[in-house]
Amino acid sequence: MSAAGTWQAFVTAARAAIERELDRRLPPESERPGRLHAAMRYSVFAGGKRLRPALVLAAGEAFGAGRERLLAPAAAVELIHTYSLVHDDLPALDDDDLRRGRPTLHRRFDEATAILAGDALLTLGLTLLALEPAEAEAGRRARAVALVGEAAGTGGMIGGQEEDLEAERAWPADAARALERIHRGKTGALLVASLRLGAIHAGASVAEETLLTRFGERVGLMFQVADDILDVEGSAGELGKTPGKDAEARKLTWPGLHGLAASHAKLAELAAEARSFAASLPEAGGLFRSLIDFLSSRDH
């Protein structure tokens, strides 16, 4: 198996359990208000990569937690990730018609439903973290909500999205630093929180959580730099969305600001840093190293 293959095999094997858990936690379409529930499900079951829930499982299992304790928190972060995509796609924000090759939620349903479905996914995600796993110490569940809530808030995901929108209107004077903050907020924060969430429910130590945070910060930045590169180099078929959209929208991106060569070099530098942190993490069948290789070579 290739170096990146270990990670892909892990995600493939975990995928069915993650999908089942999401199905179990989302309200059924047969229940009122059915249209809203249908909208939530449309977005959640749109063929996402399930990277965040896989990170919860990987980190939790590496530190010794059983999968049954990790599935609900894993589903919760995917619900929150999905909400962020639904709202980011709205006409007033990125105004996207396609997401993973299908019409975005507000195109398939309508704008009001997309706003409410996004609100509902965020609410359900944080609520689920407070409730599950029911057998965990309440302190871990409360910490889980705080961890993910802070990662999703103005100091993380929403803050990054706001700065991204502001940069689209006019590139800030400190563009390189703004780009770093945007990446860290928009994608990095929830990826790091996913790893730490697994560690919390595994009862990992503070030192272990810190190590995982350092590792996750590099991995999160790798993910976003790779994403920016793909928007330049990828095709619509590979991406499931319109390529070149970033440049068209004058988005602040790594290739746009530093060029493609520097972006590839940055990716390699981040991979080296992530590897040095991974060396101190549990071996876990080479899973963390494999994740780095996967992100170094991703093409969609």
Add this chain to the structure above:
Amino acid sequence: MSAAGTWQAFVTAARAAIERELDRRLPPESERPGRLHAAMRYSVFAGGKRLRPALVLAAGEAFGAGRERLLAPAAAVELIHTYSLVHDDLPALDDDDLRRGRPTLHRRFDEATAILAGDALLTLGLTLLALEPAEAEAGRRARAVALVGEAAGTGGMIGGQEEDLEAERAWPADAARALERIHRGKTGALLVASLRLGAIHAGASVAEETLLTRFGERVGLMFQVADDILDVEGSAGELGKTPGKDAEARKLTWPGLHGLAASHAKLAELAAEARSFAASLPEAGGLFRSLIDFLSSRDH
């Protein structure tokens, strides 16, 4: 002091502490992203009645909790209430230009900022419930998140809003029952949760919480029926918003469905029921009975 005056005096006296707590918990405008923080503050400090935080304090103190333990949870429900107003006012939903006599957030700032600020208020509210009061048992904080999250979700506030929108397109066959569900969801759920939240942090018993729930359900319905009546009978000056808007939007309302006389009769019936439950609640200086009188006679 009039019967309703006791409640009004309680809210007036509590107001400064609630506003201080909100100010303390909201990120400052001087911090990045400042525009988003300014937007959150614009909506939170728009002169709201602070009914929900007052209910948290009233219930918590009635069951013996000190105010310092209740202020952060009280602020949290107000943040969540404010998010719901910001999103409901959006062009794709109620499309309101005025809220409490001032431009709505998307009119004052822009639509993207209003969507993100709403998301941020919801996220901050639930996160705050998980974190504070820090000295409380973690189990109470986790329960607080679950309680408020469920009240705000598809089975509560968001579900009510969705059914309200659907009813605007076409009144459902079971209009009377749909109206009951909409009121219960849109307003009732978070009002009941506010009372129970106070009880949780006061360590009230399950029986006490159940009693408070029954009381809160009547109070919540009273609040909404009174609101519907005001939209017909009130003036713009009293309301701080455009009256007659419900009828114009063909909204499902109590007066619209049952007439004004039946609406006033319903209000009186709910008040009698609420009084019978209040009789078993702690006396608390007549605060709960006074709240009923206040809701029976509210004119804004």
